[in-house]
Amino acid sequence: MKLFESKYDVIVVGGGHAGSEAAAAAANLGSHTLLITMSLQNIAQMSCNPAMGGIAKGQIVREIDALGGYSGIVTDLTAIQFKMLNKSKGPAMWSPRAQSDRMRFAEEWRMRLEQTDNLDMFQDSVNGLLFEGDQVVGVKTQLGLRIYAKTVIVTAGTFLNGKIHIGEKTFGGGRAGEGASTGITEDLVSKGFEAGRMKTGTPPRVDARSLDFSKMIEQPGDDVTSKFSYTNTKSLTKQRSCYMSYTSPEVHDLLREGFENSPMYTGRIKGIGPRYCPSIEDKIDRFSTKDRHQLFVEPEGWHTTEIYVNGFSTSLPHEVQYKALKKVAGFENVKFLRFGYAIEYDYFPPTQLQLTLETKLVKNLYFAGQINGTTGYEEAAAQGLMAGINAALKVRGDGPFILQRDEAYIGVLIDDLITKGTEEPYRMFTSRAEYRTLLRQDNADLRLTPRSYAIGLASRERMDRVEEKQKKTDLFIKFLKDTSVRPEDVNPILKEKKSAAVNQSMKMFKIASRPQLDFDDIRRFPKVEDFILANKIDREVLEQAEVHVKYSGYIEKEKNSADKLQRLENIKIPVNFDYKKIHSISFEAREKLSKIQPSTISQASRISGVSPSDVSVLLVYMGR
Known part of the structure; x- marks a missing residue:
């Protein structure tokens, strides 16, 4: 029996933030698209904190919206609080952030996808990829189905051989209550891909009815609210407050009692965790001179009593989590709904990708999201959008859609990943963008909507x-x-x-x-x-x-700098160029350039280990 008679233009594997944006973009560009996910009920699930945006991340959400993606619209429709961060600084630093209703966020995404033309959805687990020579031709599923497509986008999140850790307890899973995905990593490694392990974590969720908010510091939203989408979504007229409390030396001492049973300190976790969103045990170990750390107490929605304890991410034994959190002001009578845990999963170093997010080793295969070593909903959604666009354009026979570093934070994100790689979960900051005065949250539509309209995505x-x-x-x-x-x-x-x-x-x-x-x-x-x-x-x-x-x-000065960069961006390097024959560049540069295969002189100049003198030699060699 053939359940799927036709060959799809695009198959998207995984229904998280990357997969949802990829599927929507491909379908909206006219590609016959299939989104396969392990659970249709958990499409675009907020696995960690119930919020979108933040420093630099808010700019990314506005860029996604300007390009015609859905993340900004869904956030506006499900927000319970809005803040513009960094208003005391210049506008290049202003970053929108919204708390979302977690359940409504996933529901709204599901409804949006169901109403998208050219898009089919199917619940199953993909446990392998189908290849013909050096190109992907489809996927195989746990049910034994073989589904064929012209392009495949893998957005597997934390599910590839995912392993959950709570104290000494370890079990397979891609998220609490959901199983891991196996088979894809093995297929890719057999094709020559390099794989690694990474780690992320999440804090406990607790019952708001058991907390004393009078002992905490209220964190209301902005008096005058804004929004993410440039469409006619409405700004919030009422909001829910968040709250703030602090750990203490007593809390730290109680947490240290569990270190001997922590999977991070016993060596059971091999993956590298996020530097910029460390676990609570990381914080008290790395910042031992600090006697307290902030905890942000965030409601998960308009009506639920579930609270996300931001800043208390942990994989310590559950009894240690309970004892320590009870000593935090306002948490004396806390009731847990879910314990915090760490999750370890496979990723593929992103230097194995082209700027379109198509893999170098296998044609028509794209990676987006945490599989590329990033962390964060916003970074994942941006990659998904770009992979979906490029897969659809390739099916159409059109040229690639690539954003430069002076055009978008999305351009910075992808260029950093492909050019520099990452050995720890990558997240975006304003400091990563050298042209941040140009890449403000207020002008994302002016920068990007004309480009998206030109390819037929923006309306x-x-x-x-x-x-x-x-x-x-x-x-x-x-x-x-x-x-x-x-x-x-x-x-x-x-x-x-x-x-x-x-x-x-x-x-x-x-x-x-x-x-x-x-x-x-x-x-x-x-x-x-x-x-x-x-x-x-x-x-x-x-x-x-x-x-x-x-x-x-300032804007004019940055534009001039960007124009100079663009001159190097216009000097193309031939595909599969043999750097070993240029003996006047350093051995390290030859090695890095051969591995990454930059497409332009500008990209080559940003590779770690490639010096200005190496770039000068390349310019001479390219006839410049």
């Missing part, structure tokens, strides 16, 4: 919104440049803001660029509010204009 409606936003932004900036304001009209405001008075009429643009003034002050200038109302200029346009006025010098 005409999205493109119209972008064009309208740009038009109104330019119009308002022109108004500020063309309109003068008199001293008697502006000096009272300048005095109030402790900014130097003016003694003659001056263009509004020049005054608006002063750091002491924000655009709420500018709106008090004569004619400004009337112009805003007459031209229906919204807060989003005002924010865009304000950034341009205040930071135009």
Whole structure:
């Protein structure tokens, strides 16, 4: 019996954040797509914290939305709290973050996928890949099905040979309550792929009814909320608060009692854990001089009593977790719903990928998400989106879709992975992006929607919104440049803001660029509010204009730097170039270049171990 008569354009293996975005993107680009997942009930499950966004991650979610992905829309529709982080810093650092209703988030994703044309979904476990020579042609499942496709995207998350650790107890699984996936790693290794092990963890979940929130510090959302999607989703009008508490020396002493039974310290866990999201035992070991650590007490939804104890990720024995957490202020009578645990899983070093996320060893096979050594919903979703786009474009016979480092955080993420690799779970930070003033959360639509529209993913409606936003932004900036304001009209405001008075009429643009003034002050200038109302200029346009006025010098400087980089980006290196014949570059450079096979001189220059003198030799060799 043939359950699947036709050959799919794209098969996506895994229904997490990467798989969901990959399937949606491929299907929306017209590819006949199949999403296979071990549990249809757990599509886009928030396995760890119930939140999207954060430092640099919020920019990624806005970029996904600008490109036509679903993560921003789903987050807006299921959010219970919104915050714009880093508002005290410059706009390059502003990062949106939202707490989500965990159950509604997964439900909304499922509904979105079910309403996506060209997309089939099927529940089964993929336990192998089908190959013909050096290309993938389909998958085989636990039920014994063989399903064929032109391209396959593997987004297996933490499920590949996943192993869960709680104290001395160890059992197979990809997530609490769900089994591990076997067979794929073995098939890939047999084709010559290098595999490794990584570790991540999650904290306990507890019952809100057992906590005393009066002993904690309330963490409300922003008074004026924003949102992730550039579409017409609504901002929050009511929010749920989070809370903060602290560990103590007594808590640390109790946790240390379990170290001798911790899988991290007994050597049972071989994988490397995330540096930037360490377990509580890691924290008290690495930062032994600190007598307390923050714990963020986060509700999992509007109506559930389940609480996520952010900052208490652990794989210590369950009795140690219980004894220690009871000593935290507000947790004296805590009731556990789930204990924290660590999970160890297979990954494939991402230097084995091209910039499209297609593998170098096997044609038409793509990897996205934690299989590439990353951590975080946002990083996974971004990779899934890009893999889905590129798989669909390859089926169509079109060229690749690649974002450069000066175009998007997504471009930085993928370039870092392919060029530098990772030996610990990779997560994005603003500091990783050298052009972060260009890559702000407020302008992701202006940067990326035109590119997505050009390939047919972003809708005409999205493109119209972008064009309208740009038009109104330019119009308002022109108004500020063309309109003068008199001293008697502006000096009272300048005095109030402790900014130097003016003694003659001056263009509004020049005054608006002063750091002491924000655009709420500018709106008090004569004619400004009337112009805003007459031209229906919204807060989003005002924010865009304000950034341009205040930071135009910095923006221009970064654009010039990016243009210089682009010149190196345009110098292509032939596929499978033989670096061993260039004896005037260092041995380390030859070794790294041969392994990674960069596609441009610019990418080669970013490889660890390739020096400026090596790059100069390559430029000469390429006739430059």
